[in-house]
Amino acid sequence: MKVIVNVFLKNGVLDSQGKAVQHALTSHGFRTVSDVRVGKQIIIEMDENDGESARAKVAQMCEDLLANTVIEDYAIEIQA
Amino acid sequence: MKTKVGIIQFPGTNCEYDAQNAFSALGCETQILWHKENAIPQGTDLLVVAGGFSYGDYLRSGAIAKMSPIMKAVKEFADKGGKVLGICNGFQVLTECGLLPGALKRNEGLHFISRHHHLKIINTNNTFLSQCSANEILNIPIAHHDGNFYIDPQGLRELYANDQILLKYTDEQGNISNPNGSVDSIAGICNLGKNVFGLMPHPERAMESLLGSDDGRRMLEGFLSA
Numbered sequence: 001m002k003v004i005v006n007v008f009l010k011n012g013v014l015d016s017q018g019k020a021v022q023h024a025l026t027s028h029g030f031r032t033v034s035d036v037r038v039g040k041q042i043i044i045e046m047d048e049n050d051g052e053s054a055r056a057k058v059a060q061m062c063e064d065l066l067a068n069t070v071i072e073d074y075a076i077e078i079q080a
Numbered sequence: 081m082k083t084k085v086g087i088i089q090f091p092g093t094n095c096e097y098d099a100q101n102a103f104s105a106l107g108c109e110t111q112i113l114w115h116k117e118n119a120i121p122q123g124t125d126l127l128v129v130a131g132g133f134s135y136g137d138y139l140r141s142g143a144i145a146k147m148s149p150i151m152k153a154v155k156e157f158a159d160k161g162g163k164v165l166g167i168c169n170g171f172q173v174l175t176e177c178g179l180l181p182g183a184l185k186r187n188e189g190l191h192f193i194s195r196h197h198h199l200k201i202i203n204t205n206n207t208f209l210s211q212c213s214a215n216e217i218l219n220i221p222i223a224h225h226d227g228n229f230y231i232d233p234q235g236l237r238e239l240y241a242n243d244q245i246l247l248k249y250t251d252e253q254g255n256i257s258n259p260n261g262s263v264d265s266i267a268g269i270c271n272l273g274k275n276v277f278g279l280m281p282h283p284e285r286a287m288e289s290l291l292g293s294d295d296g297r298r299m300l301e302g303f304l305s306a
Binding site for chain 1: 139140143144146147175176181182183185186187188189190228230231232261
């Protein structure tokens with residue numbers, strides 16, 4: 001089973017990298033860009049058959065290691 | 081009795097020997113502790129989580145180091161009141177593992193910053209800064225990419241209320257001068273119990289006036305009086 005984890009800075013925590021990328025894009029002529037956020041995607045292969053069991057384990061991984069919940073939010077997507 | 085200092089070394093740590101040299105120069109007994117150890121040597125007075133790039137800063141600075149075997153022992157040591165000092169990457173490790181509040185983000189300007197910086201001493205009613213004076217200005221090197229201290233407004237109020245803010249980045253006159261975007265220009269904090277300390281600047285690199293500054297000496301001397 002493949003599990004995709006997306007980790008991004010929380011709303012309200014300044015994303016300096018996103019702002020720099022946004023500035024580079026707009027100054028490069030992409031004037032319709034109104035916001036950019038830079039985060040991480042973590043792709044996990046697991047020997048699991050049950051999606052909910054996998055989700056619970058990955059949520060624990062996020063809390064323990066994959067995200068720093070002081071500044072980051074995470075989203076888990078299970079791929080069959 | 082010599083103060084006994086244990087200095088923790090992860091793969092990618094690179095300030096452990098600077099720290100060892102600094103504490104040896106102050107007359108301490110020092111020992112490097114490899115991260116796979118799962119116990120702290122008997123009689124240790126101070127644990128130093130040294131600077132560097134543990135695990136190549138992979139995932140987040142300090143994130144993987146917190147999973148190392150020795151960190152469980154470090155937490156138990158701290159929970160019993162043992163003194164722990166995290167310098168630079170060590171500060172990041174201590175916030176990651178929850179021994180200190182807040183987090184260290186990428187510098188606001190996105191650049192790695194390596195230069196001397198002035199710091200103002202904020203609170204001295206703790207072991208670490210007991211040999212310094214409040215509002216004193218020190219000159220200490222900084223060298224980091226992820227030194228942008230973040231804490232939410234409630235957490236910040238608690239830091240102020242409990243005298244947990246140790247240092248702020250300033251200019252030579254003591255005016256706030258923020259190199260990395262840290263909340264309120266904070267460069268170092270301690271925990272509520274005032275036995276766990278973390279700072280981004282490197283006092284162990286400011287031990288000889290011949291090399292630019294010996295202001296770090298007075299900071300580290302605080303641990304000798306304990």
